[in-house]
Amino acid sequence: MEQTEAGIVNADEYRKMYEAESGFWWFVAKGRLVERLVRRWFPEGGNFLDIGCGTGANLKRARSITGGNWFGLDESAKAVGFCSESGHGLLLRAEAERLPFAADSLDGVLALDLLEHLGDDFAAADEIIRVLKPGGRVIVTAPAYQTLFGSHDEALGHFRRYSIEQVERLFDELELIRSGHFFGVHLPLMAPVRMWQRFFGKGGATISYRWPRSVNAVMLTAARLELKLLDRNPLPFGTTIFLVAEKGR
Numbered sequence: 434m435e436q437t438e439a440g441i442v443n444a445d446e447y448r449k450m451y452e453a454e455s456g457f458w459w460f461v462a463k464g465r466l467v468e469r470l471v472r473r474w475f476p477e478g479g480n481f482l483d484i485g486c487g488t489g490a491n492l493k494r495a496r497s498i499t500g501g502n503w504f505g506l507d508e509s510a511k512a513v514g515f516c517s518e519s520g521h522g523l524l525l526r527a528e529a530e531r532l533p534f535a536a537d538s539l540d541g542v543l544a545l546d547l548l549e550h551l552g553d554d555f556a557a558a559d560e561i562i563r564v565l566k567p568g569g570r571v572i573v574t575a576p577a578y579q580t581l582f583g584s585h586d587e588a589l590g591h592f593r594r595y596s597i598e599q600v601e602r603l604f605d606e607l608e609l610i611r612s613g614h615f616f617g618v619h620l621p622l623m624a625p626v627r628m629w630q631r632f633f634g635k636g637g638a639t640i641s642y643r644w645p646r647s648v649n650a651v652m653l654t655a656a657r658l659e660l661k662l663l664d665r666n667p668l669p670f671g672t673t674i675f676l677v678a679e680k681g682r
Contacts, residue, residue, distance in 0.1 A: 446588060447511050451488045453642035458649045459616070460642075462656035463574075464494055466615055466675065467545065469660065470572050471495045474610065474677050479540030482506060482564070484529050484557075485547035489516035495543060506532070530556040534564040542571045548603065549576055549591040558603040565680040571607065573676040575600055577614060581672070600676050607678035614671030615663070618655040 454460040471494070475481065478501040483492040486505035496503040505516050506525045513526050527533050529544075530553055542561050548554040561571050576586070576594045586594065597612050644652075659668065 447488060447509075447515055449642060451515055454488065454490045456649070457642040457644070458653035458656060460490070461653055462616070462660070463673070464490060465657070465660055466574075466663075466673075467491050467543075467572070468494050468498060469663065470675065470677060471498050471541075471543075474570050474572065475499050475541040477501070480504075480538065481541045481543070482532075482534065482539050483543040483545070484532070484561070485512075485545065485550065486516055486521075486524075487512050487546075489519045489521045491543060491545055492516065492521055493519065499541070501540070504534075530560060532560045532564050536563050537566045537569075539564050540566055540569050542569070544571060544573045546574055546576070548573070548600070549586070549593055549595070550589075552592060554592075554603060562604070562606050562680065565607075567680055567682040570610070570677060570679045571604065573600060573604070573674075573678075574615075575674045577672050577674045595674055597674055597676075600674050604676065604678045607680055610677040610679055612674070612676040613663075613667035614669065615659065615667070615673045615675055616656065617659060617668035617671040618652060 450460070454464075475495070475498070477499050479499070480502045481495065481499060482504045483495065484506050486492045486507050489505060492503060492505045502523065504523045504525060505513075505521050506527055506529070507513050507516070508526065508528050510526060513524050516524050525533060529547060529551060542565060544557070544561060548557060551557050565571065576591065577596070579594045579596075582591070582594050597614070601609060601612060662668070
């Protein structure tokens with residue numbers, strides 16, 4: 434797979450995501466998930482890092498909840514440019530496998546849909562563990578089920594999809610707080626499409642975020658209901674994996 438820009442293969446996908454984040458159901462629901470996890474598991478104040486900050490939407494959400502000093506880091510110049518346009522300061526262009534931070538220096542790290550973009554995800558996980566303070570926490574999200582790997586993943590520059598066990602193994606030096614699935618509502622729609630692509634052709638290399646308004650509204654409502662279950666009984670399946678873990682004190 435030839436990558437024309439670090440992270441996302443087709444740099445136009447950054448623009449498409451930037452324009453879709455405020456309305457497309459998946460981005461809206463994912464943002465609510467991030468807000469819920471940050472509000473519950475990150476302290477107020479302190480020093481935080483969003484690795485693979487992309488267009489900056491989650492960086493903005495998290496900073497509004499915790500305050501403190503937030504750094505955005507991405508290997509892609511395009512991503513850093515979008516974050517800069519959105520008014521985010523403290524932006525760094527660097528590799529996740531070589532973080533420009535001292536050991537034991539950060540109170541929290543976001544690694545949201547990051548690991549699947551990296552050839553060496555273990556190196557990135559080791560770096561996250563290194564820079565966290567004792568008691569510091571990481572919030573991770575990643576796409577689930579390698580059997581669903583398809584043209585969408587290729588357009589986004591993914592190397593792989595994950596199982597929960599694989600993500601937990603990456604951070605097994607940390608104390609696991611919780612892990613689970615999200616977007617269970619997405620799985621019945623996504624699985625048949627990916628299976629069709631696998632057997633009858635890969636489909637296009639770009640992604641459409643233009644769904645009928647009625648369908649978009651139904652999916653968003655279902656995802657919001659799923660969010661309400663998250664603290665008690667998260668679904669045992671879903672197209673996204675999340676993990677929260679803490680560095681021992």
